[in-house]
Amino acid sequence: MSVALVAVGPVPEPPLxxxxxxxxxxxxxxxxxxxxxxxxxxAYVPSRGQWSSSELLRVLLQQRPPxxxxxxxxxxxxxxxxxxxxVYGQAQLGGAAAVFxxxxxxxxxxxxxxxxxxxxxxxxxxxxxxxxxxxxxxHCRRPHCPMSLSVDLADLDRKTAELCPGCSALLEGSLPxxxxxxxxxxxxx
Amino acid sequence: xxRRWHILVVDDEATMTESLAAWLREDGYSVDTAxxxxxxxxxxxxxxxxxxxxxxxxxxxxxxxxxxAEIRRLQPEAAVIVITAYATVDTAITAMKEGAQExxxxxxxxxxxxxxxxxxxxxxxxxxxxxxxxxxLTRQYRFHDLVSKNxxxxxxxxxxxxxxxxxxxxLIQGESGTGKELVARAIHYSGERGARPFVAVSCAAxxxxxxxxxxxxxxxxxxxxxxxxxxxxxxxxxxxTVFLDEIGDVSPKLQVDLLRVLQERRFFRVGGTxxxxxxxxxIAATHRDLAAEARAGRFRDDLFYRLNVINVRLPPLRExxxxxxxxxxxxLDRLSHELGREVNGLSDEAxxxxxxxxxxxxxxxxENAVERALVTCKEGVLTAEDFAxxxxxxxxxxxxxxxxxxxxxxxxxxxxxxxxxxxxxxNVKAAADALGIDRSTLYEKIRRYEIPR
Numbered sequence: 001m002s003v004a005l006v007a008v009g010p011v012p013e014p015p016l017x018x019x020x021x022x023x024x025x026x027x028x029x030x031x032x033x034x035x036x037x038x039x040x041x042x043a044y045v046p047s048r049g050q051w052s053s054s055e056l057l058r059v060l061l062q063q064r065p066p067x068x069x070x071x072x073x074x075x076x077x078x079x080x081x082x083x084x085x086x087v088y089g090q091a092q093l094g095g096a097a098a099v100f101x102x103x104x105x106x107x108x109x110x111x112x113x114x115x116x117x118x119x120x121x122x123x124x125x126x127x128x129x130x131x132x133x134x135x136x137x138x139h140c141r142r143p144h145c146p147m148s149l150s151v152d153l154a155d156l157d158r159k160t161a162e163l164c165p166g167c168s169a170l171l172e173g174s175l176p177x178x179x180x181x182x183x184x185x186x187x188x189x
Numbered sequence: 190x191x192r193r194w195h196i197l198v199v200d201d202e203a204t205m206t207e208s209l210a211a212w213l214r215e216d217g218y219s220v221d222t223a224x225x226x227x228x229x230x231x232x233x234x235x236x237x238x239x240x241x242x243x244x245x246x247x248x249x250x251x252x253x254x255x256x257x258a259e260i261r262r263l264q265p266e267a268a269v270i271v272i273t274a275y276a277t278v279d280t281a282i283t284a285m286k287e288g289a290q291e292x293x294x295x296x297x298x299x300x301x302x303x304x305x306x307x308x309x310x311x312x313x314x315x316x317x318x319x320x321x322x323x324x325x326l327t328r329q330y331r332f333h334d335l336v337s338k339n340x341x342x343x344x345x346x347x348x349x350x351x352x353x354x355x356x357x358x359x360l361i362q363g364e365s366g367t368g369k370e371l372v373a374r375a376i377h378y379s380g381e382r383g384a385r386p387f388v389a390v391s392c393a394a395x396x397x398x399x400x401x402x403x404x405x406x407x408x409x410x411x412x413x414x415x416x417x418x419x420x421x422x423x424x425x426x427x428x429x430t431v432f433l434d435e436i437g438d439v440s441p442k443l444q445v446d447l448l449r450v451l452q453e454r455r456f457f458r459v460g461g462t463x464x465x466x467x468x469x470x471x472i473a474a475t476h477r478d479l480a481a482e483a484r485a486g487r488f489r490d491d492l493f494y495r496l497n498v499i500n501v502r503l504p505p506l507r508e509x510x511x512x513x514x515x516x517x518x519x520x521l522d523r524l525s526h527e528l529g530r531e532v533n534g535l536s537d538e539a540x541x542x543x544x545x546x547x548x549x550x551x552x553x554x555x556e557n558a559v560e561r562a563l564v565t566c567k568e569g570v571l572t573a574e575d576f577a578x579x580x581x582x583x584x585x586x587x588x589x590x591x592x593x594x595x596x597x598x599x600x601x602x603x604x605x606x607x608x609x610x611x612x613x614x615x616n617v618k619a620a621a622d623a624l625g626i627d628r629s630t631l632y633e634k635i636r637r638y639e640i641p642r
Contacts, residue, residue: 048296054208081208083272085296093214138217149216151300 003029004068007036008056008075010097014116015102015123016074022124022161023131026146027171037063039077053079055091056099060136064096070134071091072127073099087149088126091133098130110153122153124161132167140167194310195219195236199229200244200272209242209272209302226259233263239313240306242293245273245280247315254287261288266316266533268309272297300389323518333375335368336519339509347499352499353380358451360436360496361474363503366553369474370434372501376472377430386423386428392443393435397491401443402459405432411460423456423467428468431474435486436496437477444489451495452504506548506555507611513543516552520559521571530563538573546579547612603638606631610640628634 003023007016022032041056060073063065079101089100105122128146133168140147143155145164149158162170196218200206206222213220221236223229227250229243243261243514257269268291271284276294291305332346352359353376361369370389370497377387395403398412402534406421422431433439439447450456451471455464473496480497482488506513516534525532535543548554562575596604606624613619621631634640 005229006604054204080296081212082202083209083297084212084302085199087212087299090211091215093211133215138215151298151303157191 001029001069002067003027003031003070003072004065005033005072005074006029006034006060006063008060008073009036009039009077010078011036011074011102015120016073018124018165019072019074019127023127026128026161026163027131027135029070030031032068038076043063044077045080048080050076050080050086051077053081053087053099053102055137057090057092057097060099061097069096071097071130072100073097073133074123074127075099076102078103081131085104088156089130091130093133093138095134098134100130105153105156107153118157122156125156125159128161128163129159132163132171135171137167137170140164142166193217193219194239194313195221196240196242196306197221197223197229197232197238198242199223199226199247199253200242201225202244205244205272212302217307218306223251224255229256230259230263232416233260233267237264238267240309241267241269242272243269243289245271245284246275254283255294257284257287257289261386265529268313270305270309277567323522333372333378335375337512337517338515339504339512341504342509342512345503346375348499349375350379350499355380355499356470357498358470358496359472359499359501360479361472361501361503362479363474363476364505364549364551365476366551367503367505368552369503370432370478372503373432373472373474377432377470377530382429382470386426386613387430387432389432389434390422391434393438395444397440400439401402401446404443405446405456405458406461407459408461411458412553415460418458421456421458423450424465425467426469427467428469429539430472433471433473435475436473437475437482441489448489448492448495451492476587508553510544513548513555516555517543517559520556521563524556524560524563528560528563530566531569532563532566532571533569535571536573537575539571542573542576542579546576550614556631602634603640606634606638607640610635 005016005020005023013132019035024031028142039051040055040059043051043059045052056073056075056079060071064071079089079099081087081090086104088104089098102123103109104118105126106119107113123185125146129150132147137147139149142148143158143163144160145167146159146161147167148155148159150159171180195215195217198206198209198213198220200209201224203224206224210222211219221232221238223232229241230251233241241257243253243257243545247253247256251259253271253273257271260267260269269289270291270293271289271293272293274279274295282290290309293301326508332349335342335346337343349372359373359376360508361372363369372446373389374387380547390403392400402411402419402421404423405422406419406424407415409418412499433447446456455466457464475586479488479493483490483493514535517540521532521535543555544560550557558576558579559571561578566572566575606620609620609623610617612621617628617631621628624631
């Protein structure tokens with residue numbers, strides 16, 4: 001079981017590296033980096049000046065390589081779903097793919113000074129959040145858990161990339177291959 | 190465990206329904222979608238949704254407002270959120286007037302949807318918790334279909350439990366509407382006879398000959414119109430219980446027949462020659478003072494003693510006023526559901542009116558009053574105004590007086606004075622005013638008639 005990470009359009013390396021590291025730690029799964037893909041032009045909606053996250057997901061799923069159980073796309077484009085003014089990301093709940101955007105995670109988007117560390121931290125949290133949905137996890141009530149709902153940067157910055165005990169337990173139940181007690185012991189710091 | 194709430198998203202644009210549904214599912218809700226008003230109504234008939242998101246403009250068929258109206262008719266407690274891409278003040282006002290809880294313009298900020306849903310669900314959770322607590326509270330005071338927290342009624346429940354599995358005859362006494370038949374049923378169903386028939390007969394409703402045939406059955410040709418053999422209530426109740434309501438009203442001849450059944454558990458059908466033996470428990474009830482009737486020679490004392498093996502006395506509602514709020518809420522919960530009215534409670538003023546009323550018709554009158562108020566009420570709670578008819582009806586001059594034929598004028602006066610005193614909780618001044626006599630005259634009558642106060 002592995003997660004494939006793919007940049008959709010140009011995405012800088014530091015956030016991708018941090019995402020890779022945090023996803024591996026949170027899900028204890030192998031993470032494979034795929035070659036970047038171009039943004040599908042049909043996902044762009046000029047009337048909104050944004051990109052349809054559903055369309056990006058659809059295209060990504062068509063390009064899903066064999067052998068990877070989850071596919072996580074990362075883009076710099078601002079995403080939306082029709083009913084909402086924006087989304088940080090979108091996932092198939094209990095499905096195979098998720099995508100999220102770095103656009104609104106950047107302080108510059110909100111007219112604040114650039115902060116590379118904050119961007120990487122937020123990207124890691126958002127990656128775990130969207131991938132968590134693909135494993136069937138829904139929003140968590142604990143504000144520090146990456147699975148809690150975030151609709152602004154304050155929400156995002158309260159979270160860590162580490163799943164809370166409740167979500168970890170649910171995740172463990174959803175993974176087909178349960179880890180042995182020896183593995184769990186070895187994982188402990 | 191948190192209940193999983195169901196939400197229905199209704200929009201003719203698939204991308205809209207799917208994106209909103211996906212967003213809500215990530216919040217942990219169970220979400221269904223419908224692409225038109227008719228489909229939404231079909232789904233609302235099949236399942237109870239806590240929240241409906243309804244698009245205002247849907248081409249062909251029902252529009253959003255019509256869909257919402259039908260949904261609210263089917264599920265008055267559900268919240269409807271109207272969503273639209275074409276917001277105007279007029280549409281917003283129309284939607285809210287038609288009962289929409291919220292009005293959302295799409296595309297909306299994610300926070301708006303999440304907070305909105307969270308707020309509605311928080312209220313739903315509180316309502317649910319409230320209903321559970323209310324049910325628990327009622328259960329605490331419930332015994333079969335009887336509800337009370339009155340100590341005398343608690344003793345009745347205890348007695349019923351004790352005697353349920355015996356065969357001894359029970360005499361239940363209490364004013365009309367105090368729940369005598371409910372007590373009889375509680376005795377029957379909590380005892381070993383519970384799985385056998387419970388047969389109720391109202392002795393006051395039938396003429397003597399008809400009652401005889403009703404109780405004991407008849408043979409073919411026993412009287413004109415007896416075209417076939419018919420089993421009586423005693424036979425039908427074999428193994429179970431016969432409930433003889435208004436036993437104080439049966440004729441002297443029938444009293445003899447009943448005495449024989451109680452003594453020997455045997456009887457003849459009308460026109461029959463062979464004896465029929467049954468295993469029946471008899472529970473009798475009356476609103477009369479049967480001991481007084483026996484003393485006055487109007488009821489056989491040997492039958493009275495046979496019936497009065499276990500005596501259950503039900504207090505009138507005015508002597509257990511603490512039950513009025515409990516019973517009113519119980520009737521409100523049941524009847525609002527049965528009548529399809531979205532009424533959730535009683536105002537403090539309404540409760541005051543109920544507590545101040547004397548309830549000459551007892552629990553049955555309270556139930557009827559709640560039903561009448563529910564039918565005419567216009568708010569989400571029953572108000573004092575909804576019970577205004579109680580004040581108008583509270584003036585009957587003979588409240589609580591039972592006047593069977595053959596009474597002397599003195600007896601009528603005694604009963605009327607006693608009833609007036611009862612109605613006014615023994616307040617002599619108020620009773621004297623109501624009777625139009627001075628206090629000393631009333632004291633004289635109380636003394637002369639030995640009226641308890």
